[in-house]
Amino acid sequence: MGILSGNPKNEPMHYGEIFSVWQCSTIAKGAVSCYQAYMSHAGDKDLKRILEDLLDQAKLEIKECDTLLTENGIAPAPTLPERPHVEFEDIPAGARFTDPEIAAKVTADTAMGLVAASQTIGQSIREDIGALFAKYHATKTALGLRILQMNKEKGWLIPPPLQVKRPDSE
Template sequence: MGILSGNPQNEPMHYGEVFGVWTYLSGAKSLIAGYQTFINHAGDDDLRNFLQDSIQTKKQEITQVENLLKANGVGLPPAPPERPKADLESIPVGARFMDNEIATAVSRDISMGLVACSQIMGQSVREDIAAMFGQFHATKAQYGLRLLRIMKEKGWLVPPPLHMNAPELAYV
C-alpha cells in the first residue's frame, strides 16, 4: 500500500489539483454571469433554453467543486453578481449580441471547458477529482453536440473552407 492508496477523500490535494480546480471554479462562476447576459440578448427560444440548461448544469458543478475545495481548506474565488433580466427589445440592435455570435462564443467556451477538464483529469492524483472532472467532461461533450445541432439547424455554423482536392506532391 502506497501513501496515496486509501480513501481519496483522506488524501491531500497537490498544488496542481488545487490550482486547476480553483481556476475551473472561478471560470464557471464567470460563465454563469456571461450566460445570464447572453439570455438577455438571445432572440431564439432554443438558444435561450440551451443557455438556461447550461447555467443549471454549471451551478451543479460549482456546488460539487466548492464542496471539494472547502473540505480541503481551500478558499473559494469570488463570484460575480447575478445579472438582472432585461427586455430584448430595450437593447439597441447595434449593441446587441446576435444569436449566432452567442452560439459561437458558447461553443468556444465548451471547447475550452473540455480542455480544462482533460487537463485536471490528467494531472490528478486523487481518483475522486479525476472522476468528477471526467463526469464534467462527458457532460460538456453532450452539450457541445447539442449546440452543434442547434447551430446547424439555425444556419449559424460557419465551417472553415473545405479542402476537397489535395495538390499533387512533386517528388524529386
C-alpha cells in the same frame, strides 16, 4: 498499501489539483454572469434552452468545486452578483449580441472546457477529482454536440476552410 492509498477524500490535494478545481469554479462563475446576460440578448428559443442548460451545468460545477476546495481548507473565488433580467426589446439593436455571436461564444467556451477537463483528469492523482472532471467532460461533450447540431440547423456554423478537391493519388 501504497502511498496515498485509501479513501481519496482523506488524501491531500496537490497544487495542480487545487489550481484546476479553483480555476474551474472561477471560470464557471464568470460563465454564469456572462450567460445570464446572454439570456436577455438571445432571441432564438433553442439557443435559450442551451443557455439554460449551460447555466445549470456552471452552477453545479461551482457548487461541487467550491465544496471540494472548502473541505480542503482553500478559499474559493468570490461569486459574482446575479444579473438582473432585461427584456430583449429593451436592448438597442446595436448594443445587442446576436444569436450567432452568442452561439459562437458558447461553442468556444464548451470546447475550451473539454480541454481543461481533460487536463485535470490527466493530472489528478485523487480518483474522486479525476472522476468529477470526467463527469464534467461527458456533460460538456453532450452539450457541445447539441450546440454543433443547433449551429448547423440554424446556419450559424462557420466552418474552417474545407478541402473540396482532393489531390490525385499516384
